[in-house]
Amino acid sequence: MDIQITTKKSEGVERLLEVSVPADAVRDAEERTAKRYASQVRLPGFRPGKAPTAVVKRRFKDAIRQQVLETLVQEAFKEVMDREQFKVASQPHVHDLKFDEGQPLTFELHVEVRPEITLSRLEGFRLTRPSAEVTEEQLEEQLTQIREQRANWAPTEDKPMSGDMVTVELATADENGEIPEGKEYRLVLGEGQAIPGIEELVMELNPGQTVERPVRWPDDFPDESQRGATKPVRVTLKETKRKELPPLDDAFAREVGDFDSLDALRARVREDMEQHATRDADASVRQQLLDQIADANPFEVPPSWVSQTIGAYLEGYGIPQEQREMFAEQFRPIAERQVRRDLIVDSIAEREKLAATEGDIDDRIAEMAQQRGADPAQLYAQFQKAGRLKEIEHGLTEEKVFAWLLERNTVD
Numbered sequence: 387m388d389i390q391i392t393t394k395k396s397e398g399v400e401r402l403l404e405v406s407v408p409a410d411a412v413r414d415a416e417e418r419t420a421k422r423y424a425s426q427v428r429l430p431g432f433r434p435g436k437a438p439t440a441v442v443k444r445r446f447k448d449a450i451r452q453q454v455l456e457t458l459v460q461e462a463f464k465e466v467m468d469r470e471q472f473k474v475a476s477q478p479h480v481h482d483l484k485f486d487e488g489q490p491l492t493f494e495l496h497v498e499v500r501p502e503i504t505l506s507r508l509e510g511f512r513l514t515r516p517s518a519e520v521t522e523e524q525l526e527e528q529l530t531q532i533r534e535q536r537a538n539w540a541p542t543e544d545k546p547m548s549g550d551m552v553t554v555e556l557a558t559a560d561e562n563g564e565i566p567e568g569k570e571y572r573l574v575l576g577e578g579q580a581i582p583g584i585e586e587l588v589m590e591l592n593p594g595q596t597v598e599r600p601v602r603w604p605d606d607f608p609d610e611s612q613r614g615a616t617k618p619v620r621v622t623l624k625e626t627k628r629k630e631l632p633p634l635d636d637a638f639a640r641e642v643g644d645f646d647s648l649d650a651l652r653a654r655v656r657e658d659m660e661q662h663a664t665r666d667a668d669a670s671v672r673q674q675l676l677d678q679i680a681d682a683n684p685f686e687v688p689p690s691w692v693s694q695t696i697g698a699y700l701e702g703y704g705i706p707q708e709q710r711e712m713f714a715e716q717f718r719p720i721a722e723r724q725v726r727r728d729l730i731v732d733s734i735a736e737r738e739k740l741a742a743t744e745g746d747i748d749d750r751i752a753e754m755a756q757q758r759g760a761d762p763a764q765l766y767a768q769f770q771k772a773g774r775l776k777e778i779e780h781g782l783t784e785e786k787v788f789a790w791l792l793e794r795n796t797v798d
Contacts, residue, residue, distance in 0.1 A: 548576030
């Protein structure tokens with residue numbers, strides 16, 4: 387089709403084209419469509435398929451115009467793609483469409499294209515590996531967390547403090563300033579389950595006591611209508627319970643798991659922490675490396691890919707609808723960084739032929755099966771059914787890419 391294409395934007399990953407279909411091509415399309423209608427429709431007074439084209443054009447004018455519009459836009463779009471040879475990153479969009487009778491059909495086509503990634507510099511970077519050493523203080527903190535998970539809640543007559551579990555009867559004044567009958571709540575103080583002003587009232591009481599006093603709601607309270615409001619509140623403290631941590635001894639170690647002694651538990655906890663610290667250190671080195679590569683080899687990323695990444699996180703984290711716009715705005719730089727990271731890894735894997743093979747996947751699943759005491763074929767089938775083979779393939783490819791990169795760069 388003889389269309390005119392005028393480029394209005396050609397930099398980066400976005401293309402904006404003005405497309406014009408000549409008026410005579412529009413008329414020809416209208417004639418063809420009208421004849422097709424005439425051969426198919428039934429009109430009173432005419433035999434099937436024998437109604438004059440002029441009558442059909444008047445009778446089905448809007449339907450014919452709509453069909454012509456859809457056909458010409460599709461044909462023009464195909465012609466643009468054939469001529470420009472775009473490697474599109476997402477579905478193109480049509481804007482500012484004009485389709486006036488007797489005039490050319492014109493529209494703007496917005497296209498996102500895949501970025502051209504050259505990666506001219508991949509060597510000579512210096513990276514700092516964080517320490518994976520686990521200190522005694524960190525070990526003790528972890529053991530304390532384990533003890534807290536197995537702590538008992540014991541009643542106390544003391545005034546409650548942060549970390550205590552309290553049972554309270556709480557009532558807030560209504561619009562008329564009257565305080566109704568209270569409702570019972572169970573709270574752990576200091577965990578944000580009640581606003582600070584109410585927690586302060588609770589911590590003034592001994593079990594069995596009641597206090598009534600105005601409380602100011604925080605300025606960042608989720609319900610905007612309540613922010614900064616001051617209302618009378620009545621609180622009765624019914625019960626206070628405090629955590630009692632179990633002794634850190636051999637008996638505790640045996641209760642936690644298959645450990646003969648506290649020393650054995652300490653050794654396992656330290657080993658787990660060191661493995662976690664090693665993984666964190668590896669991730670830090672990889673991220674430093676990718677950030678430096680991205681800085682040395684700048685390129686744009688398609689905005690639609692960033693939006694898709696944000697959308698996946700919105701769904702994955704279950705972000706409420708009213709918070710999505712704020713989350714998307716805050717998360718956008720992280721999503722863009724993630725897209726750029728994936729593009730760098732994929733480009734290196736393609737260029738250096740480092741993509742994971744079927745054999746690599748089989749070997750990894752066999753290794754996992756051995757660790758789990760499972761049958762490799764059954765485990766493979768489980769991953770296949772769950773749609774996770776692609777995830778394993780991507781992980782293996784990343785490992786190959788980073789191994790290749792780390793041979794060519796310095797880690798301190």
